[in-house]
Amino acid sequence: MERTTIDLWFGAFVSVGFAALLILALKVGNLGAEGQKETYRVEARFDNIGGLKVRAPVKSAGVLVGRVQEMHFDNERFQASVTLALDKRFQFPKDTSASILTSGLLGEVYVGLDAGGDDKKLADGDRITLTQSAVVLERLIGQFLFSKAQEEPAKK
């Protein structure tokens, strides 16, 4: 088959296009950082999950170890049930506690894991029993005002 300059241009154009896609996927997106890594799923129940979103990060000691996979309202316990997909490389003790935290005052909401001391490790489908709910700023302010109001008469 004879070659023409059109072939060269076509090849160059398609390669440049796919290179751009690859850059978008790896350098701009998160495909390189966390592609299709193997995960195991752990469930946790919270009284209040605040502004947690699906795909929010799960961090332990500030390092990303997984993502929030799914969450729904448990209508029997009236709690939020959150499923976390954790990286297989990181194994946590059975008595690990999960809390909902915010990075900074306006930052994103994430799930923080604090490892416990149990010898057994969390496996796929397990539940984290020790949980701490999100801090609701309005309630905190309400409590603060309430305690202030109680203090006032005592001083007089």
Place this chain on the structure above:
Amino acid sequence: MLERIRRPLVQLGHKFVEGVWRVGVMARFFVLVLAASGTSFSRFRLVMREVYFVGVLSLVIIAVSGLFVGMVLGLQGFETLQRYGAQESIGMLVALSLVRELGPVVSALLFASRAGSAITAEIGLMKATEQLTAMDMMAVSPMARVIAPRFWAGVISLPLLAAIFSAMGVFGGYLVGVVLIGVDSGAFWAQMQAAVDFRYDVLNGVIKSMAFAVAVSVIATFEGFDAPPTAEGVSRATTRTVVSSALTILSLDLVLTAFMLRADD
């Protein structure tokens, strides 16, 4: 008196019916192009030649526009983000707006005016000079030989051009944000990678540009094929390609974005 009211109403109705008629014919045309696409793939050289004209020759305008759009986004974003002390988020802002919206939309608009109008003019002129009829006479289907390769060339080129546009835009944002303003390079890329999801952002952008590619290619080839065989007819068809492509791209973008955001959360 009655005649005075009747005339504009009749004209309005005629315009509306004409529009509906065109949409119907365009749908039939689309099916015919797909049915005649076999030749485009068995003789792929035909498509490659057209990719050279609509894709390769659009590279410069797409790359340069992407660079400038990215740089402007960087500057404007910095202006606002700095008030909240969040200059590092500039990478996230530039990348998200490019990958999700501006990349597919602006490159499709540029493509429609750079390549779509050329396709329309070429096919329209071929029709006006009776080249298409001559082909028919020689038992060469103009649908398979002329229209389908141009259609597929558009469908192949635009998603790649949109990716190049977005990549160049991110590079432009990097130039302004990191090199010019002095945002930390590590934070720039890290925030970007934390926010841009491959499936939800990058892949959705590619799907969008594929939809735009089909729309622009169908409109461009149809307008050319449908153009009245006069100089004025071809010129009007070219204008119509650009106008209706732009409207289609923008309205399609709204619909696609609504679907994609719904699927997201």
